[in-house]
Amino acid sequence: MNDSTITLPWLVVRQDDNGNRYRVGRYATRAEAQKIADSLDSRGHKQLYWVERLAQTGD
Template structure:
Protein backbone atom coordinates (compact mmCIF):
# COMPACT_ATOMS: atom_id res chain seq x y z
CA UNK A 1 0.00 0.00 0.00
CA UNK A 2 1.23 3.43 -0.84
CA UNK A 3 0.17 6.89 0.23
CA UNK A 4 0.61 9.55 -2.47
CA UNK A 5 2.08 11.94 0.13
CA UNK A 6 4.39 9.36 1.72
CA UNK A 7 7.52 11.19 0.54
CA UNK A 8 6.24 14.59 1.67
CA UNK A 9 5.02 14.11 5.24
CA UNK A 10 5.08 17.78 6.34
CA UNK A 11 2.14 20.03 5.48
CA UNK A 12 1.64 23.77 5.55
CA UNK A 13 -1.97 24.56 6.46
CA UNK A 14 -3.60 27.98 6.16
CA UNK A 15 -6.23 28.74 8.77
CA UNK A 16 -8.47 31.75 8.24
CA UNK A 17 -10.35 33.81 10.80
CA UNK A 18 -13.47 31.66 10.35
CA UNK A 19 -11.70 28.42 11.28
CA UNK A 20 -11.45 27.11 7.70
CA UNK A 21 -8.30 25.12 6.95
CA UNK A 22 -6.61 24.68 3.57
CA UNK A 23 -3.54 22.66 2.66
CA UNK A 24 -1.19 24.96 0.77
CA UNK A 25 1.91 22.77 0.47
CA UNK A 26 3.59 19.45 1.21
CA UNK A 27 7.28 19.17 2.07
CA UNK A 28 9.87 16.50 2.69
CA UNK A 29 11.27 18.00 5.87
CA UNK A 30 9.94 20.04 8.75
CA UNK A 31 12.56 22.72 8.09
CA UNK A 32 11.31 23.18 4.51
CA UNK A 33 7.70 23.41 5.70
CA UNK A 34 8.55 25.92 8.43
CA UNK A 35 10.47 28.08 5.96
CA UNK A 36 7.50 28.10 3.58
CA UNK A 37 5.05 28.89 6.41
CA UNK A 38 7.23 31.78 7.58
CA UNK A 39 7.43 33.15 4.04
CA UNK A 40 3.68 32.86 3.50
CA UNK A 41 2.90 34.31 6.91
CA UNK A 42 5.08 37.31 6.11
CA UNK A 43 3.18 38.11 2.91
CA UNK A 44 0.46 40.72 3.22
CA UNK A 45 -2.49 40.65 0.88
CA UNK A 46 -4.63 43.73 0.41
CA UNK A 47 -8.20 43.65 1.61
CA UNK A 48 -9.41 40.62 3.38
CA UNK A 49 -11.80 38.96 5.73
CA UNK A 50 -9.63 38.64 8.80
CA UNK A 51 -6.31 37.20 9.75
CA UNK A 52 -4.68 34.10 8.35
CA UNK A 53 -2.36 31.75 10.19
CA UNK A 54 0.04 29.27 8.59
CA UNK A 55 0.84 26.16 10.60
CA UNK A 56 3.07 23.14 10.02
CA UNK A 57 1.72 19.65 10.67
CA UNK A 58 3.03 16.15 10.06
CA UNK A 59 0.81 13.81 8.11
CA UNK A 60 -0.70 11.33 10.56
CA UNK A 61 -0.05 7.67 10.10
CA UNK A 62 -2.95 5.31 10.43
CA UNK A 63 -2.38 1.98 12.11
Protein backbone atom coordinates (compact mmCIF):
# COMPACT_ATOMS: atom_id res chain seq x y z
CA MET A 1 0.00 0.00 0.00
CA ASN A 2 1.18 3.47 -0.83
CA ASP A 3 1.13 6.24 1.81
CA SER A 4 -0.24 8.77 -0.71
CA THR A 5 -3.26 6.52 -1.27
CA ILE A 6 -4.13 6.88 2.40
CA THR A 7 -3.44 10.60 2.80
CA LEU A 8 -4.65 11.79 -0.62
CA PRO A 9 -7.70 9.66 -1.41
CA TRP A 10 -9.67 12.32 -3.35
CA LEU A 11 -9.13 12.79 -7.09
CA VAL A 12 -10.16 15.56 -9.44
CA VAL A 13 -10.81 14.07 -12.87
CA ARG A 14 -11.17 15.95 -16.15
CA GLN A 15 -13.03 14.72 -19.22
CA ASP A 16 -12.53 16.60 -22.46
CA ASP A 17 -15.02 16.99 -25.28
CA ASN A 18 -13.62 13.84 -26.96
CA GLY A 19 -14.34 11.70 -23.90
CA ASN A 20 -10.70 11.39 -22.80
CA ARG A 21 -10.26 11.34 -19.02
CA TYR A 22 -7.28 12.62 -17.04
CA ARG A 23 -6.38 12.76 -13.38
CA VAL A 24 -5.87 16.43 -12.51
CA GLY A 25 -4.74 16.03 -8.91
CA ARG A 26 -5.06 14.21 -5.60
CA TYR A 27 -6.26 15.84 -2.39
CA ALA A 28 -6.61 15.03 1.30
CA THR A 29 -10.25 16.08 1.64
CA ARG A 30 -13.32 16.02 -0.53
CA ALA A 31 -13.89 19.72 0.15
CA GLU A 32 -10.41 20.60 -1.11
CA ALA A 33 -10.88 18.51 -4.26
CA GLN A 34 -14.33 19.97 -4.90
CA LYS A 35 -12.97 23.52 -4.56
CA ILE A 36 -10.36 22.77 -7.26
CA ALA A 37 -12.92 21.07 -9.53
CA ASP A 38 -15.33 24.00 -9.17
CA SER A 39 -12.56 26.49 -9.90
CA LEU A 40 -11.51 24.65 -13.06
CA ASP A 41 -15.12 24.13 -14.16
CA SER A 42 -15.89 27.84 -13.85
CA ARG A 43 -13.37 28.69 -16.59
CA GLY A 44 -16.04 27.97 -19.17
CA HIS A 45 -14.27 25.39 -21.34
CA LYS A 46 -16.02 22.29 -22.64
CA GLN A 47 -14.18 20.04 -20.19
CA LEU A 48 -16.05 18.40 -17.35
CA TYR A 49 -14.48 18.12 -13.89
CA TRP A 50 -15.59 15.92 -10.99
CA VAL A 51 -14.38 14.45 -7.72
CA GLU A 52 -13.84 10.75 -7.04
CA ARG A 53 -12.60 8.85 -4.02
CA LEU A 54 -9.90 6.27 -4.60
CA ALA A 55 -10.98 2.76 -3.75
CA GLN A 56 -9.28 1.51 -0.63
CA THR A 57 -7.61 -1.87 -1.00
CA GLY A 58 -6.38 -4.34 1.55
CA ASP A 59 -9.15 -3.67 4.09
